[in-house]
Amino acid sequence: MSKLVVVGTVAFDAIETPFGKTDKILGGAATFIGLAASQFKADTAIVSVVGGDFPQEYLDLLANKNIDISAIEVVKEGKTFFWKGRYHNDLNSRDTLDTQLNVLADFQPVVPADYRDARIVMLGNLHPAVQLSVLSQMTAKEKLVILDTMNFWMDNTLDLLKEVIAKVDVITINDEEARQLTGEYSLVVAARKIHAMGPQYIVIKKGENGALLFHDEEIFFAPALPLEEVFDPTGAGDTFAGGFAGYLAKTEDFSFEGMKNAVIYGSTLASFCVEKFGTERMQGLTSKEVHQRLEQFKSLTQFEIALV
Amino acid sequence: MSKLVVVGTVAFDAIETPFGKTDKILGGAATFIGLAASQFKADTAIVSVVGGDFPQEYLDLLANKNIDISAIEVVKEGKTFFWKGRYHNDLNSRDTLDTQLNVLADFQPVVPADYRDARIVMLGNLHPAVQLSVLSQMTAKEKLVILDTMNFWMDNTLDLLKEVIAKVDVITINDEEARQLTGEYSLVVAARKIHAMGPQYIVIKKGENGALLFHDEEIFFAPALPLEEVFDPTGAGDTFAGGFAGYLAKTEDFSFEGMKNAVIYGSTLASFCVEKFGTERMQGLTSKEVHQRLEQFKSLTQFEIALV
Numbered sequence: 186m187s188k189l190v191v192v193g194t195v196a197f198d199a200i201e202t203p204f205g206k207t208d209k210i211l212g213g214a215a216t217f218i219g220l221a222a223s224q225f226k227a228d229t230a231i232v233s234v235v236g237g238d239f240p241q242e243y244l245d246l247l248a249n250k251n252i253d254i255s256a257i258e259v260v261k262e263g264k265t266f267f268w269k270g271r272y273h274n275d276l277n278s279r280d281t282l283d284t285q286l287n288v289l290a291d292f293q294p295v296v297p298a299d300y301r302d303a304r305i306v307m308l309g310n311l312h313p314a315v316q317l318s319v320l321s322q323m324t325a326k327e328k329l330v331i332l333d334t335m336n337f338w339m340d341n342t343l344d345l346l347k348e349v350i351a352k353v354d355v356i357t358i359n360d361e362e363a364r365q366l367t368g369e370y371s372l373v374v375a376a377r378k379i380h381a382m383g384p385q386y387i388v389i390k391k392g393e394n395g396a397l398l399f400h401d402e403e404i405f406f407a408p409a410l411p412l413e414e415v416f417d418p419t420g421a422g423d424t425f426a427g428g429f430a431g432y433l434a435k436t437e438d439f440s441f442e443g444m445k446n447a448v449i450y451g452s453t454l455a456s457f458c459v460e461k462f463g464t465e466r467m468q469g470l471t472s473k474e475v476h477q478r479l480e481q482f483k484s485l486t487q488f489e490i491a492l493v
Numbered sequence: 494m495s496k497l498v499v500v501g502t503v504a505f506d507a508i509e510t511p512f513g514k515t516d517k518i519l520g521g522a523a524t525f526i527g528l529a530a531s532q533f534k535a536d537t538a539i540v541s542v543v544g545g546d547f548p549q550e551y552l553d554l555l556a557n558k559n560i561d562i563s564a565i566e567v568v569k570e571g572k573t574f575f576w577k578g579r580y581h582n583d584l585n586s587r588d589t590l591d592t593q594l595n596v597l598a599d600f601q602p603v604v605p606a607d608y609r610d611a612r613i614v615m616l617g618n619l620h621p622a623v624q625l626s627v628l629s630q631m632t633a634k635e636k637l638v639i640l641d642t643m644n645f646w647m648d649n650t651l652d653l654l655k656e657v658i659a660k661v662d663v664i665t666i667n668d669e670e671a672r673q674l675t676g677e678y679s680l681v682v683a684a685r686k687i688h689a690m691g692p693q694y695i696v697i698k699k700g701e702n703g704a705l706l707f708h709d710e711e712i713f714f715a716p717a718l719p720l721e722e723v724f725d726p727t728g729a730g731d732t733f734a735g736g737f738a739g740y741l742a743k744t745e746d747f748s749f750e751g752m753k754n755a756v757i758y759g760s761t762l763a764s765f766c767v768e769k770f771g772t773e774r775m776q777g778l779t780s781k782e783v784h785q786r787l788e789q790f791k792s793l794t795q796f797e798i799a800l801v
Contacts, residue, residue: 225801274678275678370582371720371721371723372719373721374721391702394699394702395702395703395716403792404793405792405793405794405796406716406719408703408714408716411680411681411712412679413679413682414679414682415679435801436801445796446796446799449798476800479798484711484712485713486713486714486795486796487794487795488713488750488754488757488794489750490754490787491754492784493533493740493743493744493758
């Protein structure tokens with residue numbers, strides 16, 4: 186089992202979906218990643234920052250999942266990062282109604298001393314400069330660095346982002362972002378171009394249409410589990426990344442087969458995330474539920490075929 | 494091995510994609526279905542109609558695939574059905590530029606006497622009245638009827654279409670059409686509603702995002718093979734249906750496992766169809782190529798997972 190360092194936002198979200206709306210609730214990339222990874226019981230630390238307005242109960246919630254929260258800096262006089270969004274009727278697209286960086290604007294991440302030798306580093310969606318700073322603090326010779334990012338950083342800090350991409354082993358990115366980053370429509374061609382930028386493994390997330398894993402000329406595909414109802418997609422991509430990273434921290438199997446299984450665990454955990462608002466479904470999720478859904482995943486995808 | 498009756502258009506298509514354009518070339522639902530099904534060497538007859546302008550070489554092409562073309566009526570003084578379309582840059586959507594029904598307007602299908610006892614009936618996309626007429630001519634007590642249809646018939650002849658749906662065992666339909674037919678966004682819920690309309694098996698096609706097979710509470714998913722380049726999507730859905738029907742004609746295995754394999758063969762054959770204009774790729778397709786791609790399909794989707 187490896188130690189896992191997660192850097193990303195710990196935040197307030199306010200969400201509107203066709204099914205309802207919330208006031209400020211617990212959100213943030215590192216929150217979803219940490220909750221998903223906690224299913225694997227690897228030693229996990231979150232590196233992040235919140236304001237004095239952040240409720241102790243939210244920090245307790247993470248700590249009670251055995252997540253090390255000592256590197257979540259609390260800026261007493263500051264306010265926590267806040268995002269407000271509204272999903273369209275198909276839940277596949279959304280409008281950002283408000284973004285307040287607050288304490289995130291001046292965030293200087295510090296990896297806890299006893300986590301600097303962690304073998305797994307999960308760089309959640311954040312300013313590439315923060316991701317680079319975290320990477321520079323890590324000391325393990327053989328480590329696996331996983332990057333999640335989004336179009337905002339391609340639009341605004343592309344050069345810095347490319348510097349990060351050159352240093353990571355795995356990138357998770359959605360289909361539109363892969364196309365934007367490479368200028369290629371075909372995801373097969375886009376993945377090859379991203380591979381040339383640095384990462385050995387490229388995971389392209391397609392939301393309700395599943396995820397593709399690329400490695401050299403190998404491709405693996407995992408569908409999203411078909412659900413009766415998607416209630417709130419917020420955090421699904423982060424939960425996928427957290428399941429992916431947590432599985433690898435647990436197994437330390439960085440082969441293609443290991444990555445395939447990590448994708449499946451990521452997809453499975455993400456299928457729970459979208460069933461309720463925010464982190465609600467992930468908070469009480471049991472390993473029995475996860476195992477049951479993995480069985481569903483197998484029957485959804487596995488077959489025996491005879492050539493005719 | 495069962496006999497297979499295919500009803501659908503045999504037509505001229507003129508196609509524009511971002512990669513080029515064609516004059517009138519061989520097209521039509523029954524053409525693509527027949528070519529795909531011919532991979533399985535089941536006794537197959539096409540029931541359709543063409544005009545005096547339809548080249549003998551196109552008929553020969555089908556006959557040379559061992560497809561019985563005696564029920565492709567040639568109306569000497571008439572003109573063949575013609576469709577002209579232009580695909581958008583993403584190849585996922587298209588505009589119809591011209592549709593000329595011609596001889597299709599008065600088509601009265603006649604199933605050949607020695608095919609009336611066929612166990613597999615593939616109702617390709619056509620007017621529901623024509624589909625009903627074909628069904629009424631079939632005599633086998635235990636047969637499997639597969640329906641393909643599209644939004645045009647939902648918009649214009651919904652009651653008749655529902656009459657057909659009530660009589661079929663399998664329906665193949667795309668995701669937007671499933672939503673239109675049921676008023677449900679969730680494909681899981683939509684499939685349940687379509688099941689209540691008649692079909693035991695519901696195949697929802699999602700184009701480049703694969704296909705879902707529903708049967709009672711069971712679900713199976715087959716992705717589309719990720720391709721470097723999709724050249725022309727015309728006929729991909731029909732090729733899927735033809736591969737599906739041809740596999741079932743060959744194996745006569747109508748269980749859920751059999752249907753899963755039929756979906757995989759359909760997906761695999763459709764992945765060839767889109768590589769060239771119209772029927773070009775399907776004309777010379779060998780079983781060796783199909784088997785190689787089935788192996789790719791397996792490595793794309795199959796995994797061994799340990800619960801952790």
